[in-house]
Amino acid sequence: xxxxxxxxxxxxxxxxxxxxxxxxxxxxxxxxxxxxxxxxxxxxxxxxxxxxxxxxxxxxxxxxxxxxxxxxxxxxxxxxxxxxxxxxxxxxxxxxxxxxxxxxxxxxxxxxxxxxxxxxxxxxxxxxxxxxxxxxxxxxxxxxxxxxxxxxxxxxxxxxxxxxxxxxxxxxxxxxxxxxxxxxxxxxxxxxxxxxxxxxxxxxxxxxxxxxxxxxxxxxxxxxxxxxxxxxxxxxxxxxxxxxxxxxxxxxxxxxxxxxxxxxxxxxxxxxxxxxxxxxxxxxxxxxxxxxxxxxxxxxxxxxxxxxxxxxxxxxx
DNA sequence: GGTAGACCTGGACGC
DNA sequence: GCGTCCAGGTCTACC
Numbered sequence: 001x002x003x004x005x006x007x008x009x010x011x012x013x014x015x016x017x018x019x020x021x022x023x024x025x026x027x028x029x030x031x032x033x034x035x036x037x038x039x040x041x042x043x044x045x046x047x048x049x050x051x052x053x054x055x056x057x058x059x060x061x062x063x064x065x066x067x068x069x070x071x072x073x074x075x076x077x078x079x080x081x082x083x084x085x086x087x088x089x090x091x092x093x094x095x096x097x098x099x100x101x102x103x104x105x106x107x108x109x110x111x112x113x114x115x116x117x118x119x120x121x122x123x124x125x126x127x128x129x130x131x132x133x134x135x136x137x138x139x140x141x142x143x144x145x146x147x148x149x150x151x152x153x154x155x156x157x158x159x160x161x162x163x164x165x166x167x168x169x170x171x172x173x174x175x176x177x178x179x180x181x182x183x184x185x186x187x188x189x190x191x192x193x194x195x196x197x198x199x200x201x202x203x204x205x206x207x208x209x210x211x212x213x214x215x216x217x218x219x220x221x222x223x224x225x226x227x228x229x230x231x232x233x234x235x236x237x238x239x240x241x242x243x244x245x246x247x248x249x250x251x252x253x254x255x256x257x258x259x260x261x262x263x264x265x266x267x268x269x270x271x272x273x274x275x276x277x278x279x280x281x282x283x284x285x286x287x288x289x290x291x292x293x294x295x296x297x298x299x300x301x302x303x304x305x306x307x308x309x310x311x312x313x314x315x316x317x
Numbered sequence: 318g319g320t321a322g323a324c325c326t327g328g329a330c331g332c
Numbered sequence: 333g334c335g336t337c338c339a340g341g342t343c344t345a346c347c
Contacts, residue, residue, distance in 0.1 A: 023340085136341045142326060143340085181325025186342085225342045247340040314339060 003076040004069065007088065010097045011065040015039065015056035018092065018118040020299035021289065023140070024131055025120045026308040027147040029159055034301045037062065042151075042159040043087055043123060045080045049157030054088075064115070068092075087123035096237070104239075107276055108283045116286040121235045125201040126194045127160045128235040129221075132228045133183055133190070141309045142179075149178040166191035186223030193221070204236055211238050211278075230281070239281040242273060247312060251288050292316070 009015075016037045019025050025032055031040045039054040051073035056062040076084055089095050101117035111117065122128045134146040154161035154169070154177075166174070169191075171184035180187060193199040199221070204214055214236065218229040230243035242248070244266045252258040252265040256272065259265075269284075276283040292311045293299055302308045310316075 133341095137324085137339065138326070138341090139328070139339045141328080145327085175325075179326065182323090182342090183325075223342070227341060231340085243340080245340045246338090250340095312340065 001075045003072040003074070005072070005076070005081075005084075007068045007070060007085075007094070009056075009065060009068055009092070009094050010101075012098045012101055012115055013056075013066075013068075013092075013094070013118075014064050014115060015054065015062060015068060015092075016300035017115060019120050020302065021116065021118060022120040022285075023135075023311075024122060024128075025299075026302070026304045027131055027144060028151040029155060031304065032300070032302075034303060037300065042155070042157055043084065044156055044159040044162065045076070045083050045087075047077060047080060049159045050074050050076065050084075052084075052088075054092075091121060091123045093118040093121065093237075104279045104282050107279045108286075111282075111286050111290075116289070117282060119234060119282070119285065122160070124160075125199075125204060125232075125236070126163050126191070129190060129194075129224075129232060130160075130166075130187060132231050132235070133187060133223045134180065135231075136183075136223075136225075136228060139314065140312045144304065144309060146178055146180050150180075153177045163191045163194035167195040183223060189222045207237075211240050214238065215241060234281045234285070238278075240278040242270060242280060242284050244269060247288070247314070248284075250314070251291065255287070255291050 019039050020032060024030065025039070029041045032038070033040065037055065040051065042049050042051050053071040055069050055071075057066040070084075070088065072084075096118050101115070104117045105112040122131060130150070131147060135143045138146075150161055151158055154165050156162075156165075166188060169188055171188050174180055174188060175184035190199070194201075203209060204217070211233070215229050215233055218224050218232050219226070224232070227243045227245045230241035233239075233241050234243070246262070248269055249262045249265045252269050256269070258268045260268075273280040273284050289299070295316050296302065296307050296311050302311065
């Protein structure tokens, strides 16, 4: 028996804008349907996988803060509701209230009008970490492929695989089936660390722990370098670091007009966003995102198989 | 502490 | 067709 739930989001929440705000909304098991502005994914809950459809309002133009309708393909038992609620809150950033977004817009008013502030993420830190590892040193379509294969081969019912499932795999099998290449052993190692509690998401997500300590702990993990650590920081809700990479260099050259070698451009970018302090990731990211959208149209109109494969700067040349 | 080189994969590009 | 290059980096061995 399907279950339908209604959730009241923060008063400035806009589903199509706040979901289609970071590339991970295009990665399996996530799916966005532009025609109906519906977010769909298979979530693994305590009694098994459930397909969740999320919409906002009944009109073609949803209103900010309008209630979210969560439609589940099966009965969601009462004991499962807290797990569902936690997953939705993390993924959709429902914990970032209007007060949080206003703090960002105060520092960077460029994005106040359109309301950019929340960045889509995964329901678990584990999924965010693995998605980040699969985005390093590859083209975006390859990242899409790796995540599709991970869910297809190892995700219960098509959900994202759990740490316990990946931890049991031989790296060679993971590589062969999911085309993850040299990332195989690192992914299995990370899964083991999550599975045994060596990586404790609660510690990483506790705002009482200083940013510098959290970032250093991330840098100590296998497969996590400066770019990945800074990116995972923003996925943890910590926006004080920039994930500088080849994409940043292109942005510096094409949009900001910086010239010189990649290392020099990265330093200039760091100086450019430094005044944004603990909000600099968002300032940096939405500047890039805005550029993508100026070339490819609003992100909520992108489809994974077409526009969604061609939005990165490397393909905007 | 700074820096080459290797590392999977798959698509783009030049020949 | 085939070889080369490189993409939203990381790691290791050197110096």
